[in-house]
C-alpha cells in the first residue's frame with residue numbers, strides 16, 4: 588500500500604465486526620506509529636490500549652453519565668464555543684452525511700441521540716486506544732500528537748484494520764483515568780476505536796468530501 592492510497596483510503600469506521608484483534612498486531616501498529624516526528628523528538632504521546640472487560644466498564648460508565656444528562660467535562664475544548672463559517676457549514680454537512688447513511692431523518696431526535704451515544708460504545712469496536720499528553724507540555728505537543736494519531740490510523744489500515752478517532756470518549760476524562768489508574772497529570776486528548784471494519788454496514792458506505800487544494804492554498808511564485 589503506497590502512502591497516497593493509505594491517505595485516500597482511510598475513513599472513520601463506525602461499525603465493526605465482532606472479531607478480536609491480536610495484541611501483536613496492535614503492537615505492530617504502535618511500533619510503526621512511534622516513528623512520527625515531534626518537536627525536539629519529545630514524543631509526548633502516551634497510549635492506553637483497552638479491550639475486554641475494562642472497555643465494557645468504561646463504556647457503561649460513559650453511557651450512564653451521558654444518558655443521565657451529565658454535562659461533559661473534557662480536559663480541553665476541542666471545538667469552538669461558537670461555530671463560524673466555513674467550519675460551521677462543514678460541520679453541518681458532516682452530521683448530515685452520517686444521518687443520511689443511517690437513514691435518520693432531520694427531526695428524529697431520538698435516533699440522532701442514539702447515534703451520538705454509540706460513540707460511548709466505541710461503535711462496537713473490540714479495542715479502544717486512549718491518547719494522553721502530559722499537562723506540563725506546551726501547545727506544540729498537540730501537533731506531535733496529531734501526527735502520531737494519523738500514523739496510527741494509517742498503520743492500522745495497512746494491517747486491514749479500521750479506526751475512528753473519538754474526541755467524544757474524552758467527554759468524561761475522570762472516568763477513563765480512574766478506570767485505568769492514570770494520574771491527573773495526564774490530559775486525555777481523545778480515544779480511537781480500532782477493529783475489523785463491518786464493510787457491509789451502511790454507516791461505512793459513505794465518504795466525507797474535502798476542499799480542493801486551491802481552496803486552502805495560496806501560491807507565491
Ligand SMILES: Cc1cc2nc3c(=O)[nH]c(=O)nc-3n(C[C@H](O)[C@H](O)[C@H](O)COP(=O)(O)O)c2cc1C
Nearest residue numbers: 597598599681706751752753754755756777794795
Ligand atoms: C481528533 C478527532 C476526533 C474525532 N472525534 C470523533 C468522534 O468523537 N466521533 C465521531 O464519530 N467521529 C469523530 N471524528 C471523525 C471525524 O468526524 C472525521 O474524521 C471527519 O468527519 C472526516 O471523515 P473521515 O475520517 O471519514 O475522512 C474525529 C476526528 C478527529 C481527527
